[in-house]
Amino acid sequence: MSENIDFTVARLQQQVPAAETRIDDALIAVASLMTSVVAARRDTPGVDAVQGHATIQRLAKVQTALVGASGDVLRVHGDLVGIARESAGLDLHECPSLAAAGRHAVAATS
Template structure:
């Protein structure tokens, strides 16, 4: 295998799981914000419930968009693993984060 393919593979092994984690972090952040907004609407007296409804709907759309992004990133992960097997002859039985390489990713992204 060429050195160029090895370098590219190492970069992807680091970057793909990092992207997955960041999308999950964004989804958690938006979900937390949703909880705060709904709690504030419920707990704030004198403000009609309809006042925050548009905001809650926008947050729900943002959550759904992130779920879609997460699915796309997971499909990209699978496609890249297939390309690695076909192009570089990698024998990938498990993805890097499952195989223990994810610990290195945490150091890179943390």
């Protein structure tokens, strides 16, 4: 495998999981915000259930969008695994890090 492909694989091995983690972090942050907004509406004297409802709906839309983004990034991850198998000849079962570990083991035994 050329150094260029090795570099690309190494970069993607870092960036894809980082993107997945950041989306999860954003989802957790929005869920926490949702909890705080609903609790504040409930616990603030003089605020009825109708007040803040539009804000809660917007936060729900954000959560839905983040769940969708998470699924899309997971599909991208799978697509990249397929591309690596086809174009780089990597034997990937779950993700590029497994192939890299296997490739180094083969190189060590050669």
